[in-house]
Amino acid sequence: MNHLPQPRHLRIHQFAGLQPGPKLLVTAAVHGNEVCGVAAIQAVMAQLDAGTLALLRGTLTFVPIVNPLAHRLQRREGERNLNRNLRPPVVPQDFEDRIARQLCPLLAAHEVLLDLHSFQGHGQAFAMLGPRDNQGELEPFAHADKESALAACLGVNRVVEGWLSTYELGLQRRAAKGADGSRAGALVQDPHYGVGTTEYMRSQGGWGLTLECGQHQDPKAPEVARLAILRSLVQLGMVAPEAVELHQPATPAEVLQLYEVIDREHADDQFEREWASFDAVELGQRIGTRFDGRPVLAPSSGRIVFPNNKALPGQEWFYLARASDRSLG
Known part of the structure; x- marks a missing residue:
C-alpha cells in the first residue's frame, strides 16, 4: 500500500497563442493506469517547446496526469472513480473530490475538451460522442455538429454515442433496489453519477470527446493519442494543416x-x-x-x-x- 503522502497539486501546462482562437483542454490519466495520453501530451509539448510545432492562435492547456494519486498507485482509481459524479464538491470527502474542486473550473474555462483514455480488453481505438442537439433535462446540448466533425478527423474507425442516457437506465434499476448505506452505494445511485469530464464540459456550455486510444499496454496507443491531439488542433484551426497528416478514412467510421x-x-x-x-x-x-x-x-x-x-x-x-x-x- 502506498506510504507516501497524497499528492497536493495538479500539474497544468498552458500555451497561449498570440492570436485569439479556441480554448482547448487536453487531459490524460483521469484513470491512473491509463497512461498513453500522458506520453502523447509530453510528446506534443516537446514539439511546441522545440519549435517544430507552432500554435497559431487560441489557448492550449494540458493536464497530463489528472488523477496523480491513482497514477502513483498504478491503478484506475485513487479513492473513487474520478470520471463519475464529477462536480465541484461543497465539502470534499475524498481525494477525487479535491481534484474535482480544481478540475471543474478548469473545464468551465475552456470551450473544447479532448480526454485521452485506454481500456482493459483488446480492441481498436474508438471515440465516445455526446448527445444529439436537444433541450431535454438529462443532457441538453447544442454542439453536436462540432463534436461529430472532430470525431471524424481523429483517425478512429468506430464512434459510440448514448453513454449518459444508457447509464441512466442502470441508475433507475439500482435506485429501485435501494442503497447499502455506504458512500459508494449512495454514489452509484446518485442521478449525477454518470457525469464525467465530457458530460461536465457540456453542462458548462462547452463540448468535447473521450478518445479510447487502445488497450492499456498497446504500444501503438500513445501514437494514436498524439495524432489525435494534433488532428484536433488542425481541425480547430490552432496549428497549420501541414503539421500533421489529416485522417482520410477509406470508409466512414462505424457509429454505434x-x-x-x-x-x-x-x-x-x-x-x-x-x-x-x-x-x-x-x-x-x-x-x-x-x-x-x-x-x-x-x-x-x-x-x-x-x-x-x-x-x-x-x-x-x-x-x-x-x-x-x-x-x-
Missing part, C-alpha cells in the same frame, strides 16, 4: 449507439467466454450466467461493449450497442 447496461448481481456471475469490446452478439445468444444458473441473453443483435469480468456486485458488468443512424458528416 449504446442502449442497455447490465450490472453484475453477484461475485459468481460469469461470462460465457472472454468477451472483448465490440464483439458481435446475436439475438438470444448467451452472454453469461448468473450465480444461480439463470442465463443472461442478448435482447437483440448488436455488440457487447466494456465487458468487465472484474466488476463488483451492483456495478456495470457490460453494455450493449447497436448500429446508429447518426452521420458524422
